[in-house]
Amino acid sequence: MKIFCLVITFLFLVGIFANDYAKYNDLVGLTTAGIRYTYFQPMSVEGRPGANATVSKLEYLIEKMVDDVNNNYKYQEFRKICFLLAVPNEIEILLEVDEPPPRPIEKANQFLDIMLQQLEALLAGATREDVKNIRRAYVVWSLRSAITRRILGAPDDAPILPKCRLLALYLSTQSPLAYIEEVNIDPTGHTCIFKDRHHFEKRYSKIGGSWSEVDGNGQFRETLETQLQRIQPQVPPTS
Template structure:
């Protein structure tokens, strides 16, 4: 822990020479997310050749009961999909601008996990090249979108499918993160589950609801009259990047 804190403090001082603290943290986490995505040799227990970013995201959505930071979906979504929308962290009682201050502690937690859980080596990785808030966030989102799409295909559409309430809750969070990467200005702010029907209910920034459920063996968006609409696989194929 002492080594980690020293490492982060060194990088943070360098980043602050160019950015304020919020931008500095976003710059560092973007570097970490890129390195985690490029890491395809992670070994955890008996599992090997794991992708670092995919493993971290799955850990975040699966372990909400064990890690208070990730109990609130908004925290996960902010870090992975919309780091340029700190207002997602806001509470009604907070003063204006407080969300950015709160964001830094979540960035710090992500940096810790990138190093301690994924084993990302950020030494000598700093590059102060004048990036903006928007292009830093877009860079991060591209890697996250690719990772989450891969996870969804394995967990919801592929060989690792498990249909139980715990998995449904995690998988709905994955969908919330993915669709936030696709439409960050209308990010998903809340994820709910309807356990009796196995339905994911995603509420976006404008309180518009989207529902997804497995029907006749296929995950699809649920349309009017509770009928299956476009398949999730089709939406993944159309997605970006």
């Protein structure tokens, strides 16, 4: 009897978990469709860094996420926005997010649900790999535009944490298998300090008037502007 009950419980849990993953796949598809739609929808932005510019609604949403350092819109935790924008296939990034529910797949669905409220449209006929790559392409080029305005073209006294979060998202899209899990800042050195999923660190700081990648001693490695020239995908989405 005990074995029978264990089997029934196991089958019940398998059914729940399968439903969770089915919902996750649906939400990834829906939010990807929304990302694709909002990428092509312009809007006027006022009262923000680089004000009075015309940006896409997707770019506006990304900025809203990285600016939410006080959790006004439920995006304070960097791992959450990295998952939503750069690595939606890597749900283990949510293991350390201190928000219920406890299981990463449930957190993934909860956060995708929140994002879905801000997006529209459906995406049909794409494989899961297509969805991941399409989603990332739209995000990448919006991030590039935001980085150009908010980091390369911003005054030095602009808040550094949103800048670092933009950079971390960009790095995660360019190396999704080594996505950034943690964003820290050194306010005295005006330096962004990133830790990826493999616990390797990257640092970015402004040297000689240019934002650049630096080593652990603050020595120059390569300018951010040069790295942006190698953006992947090289061509922005057109439809």
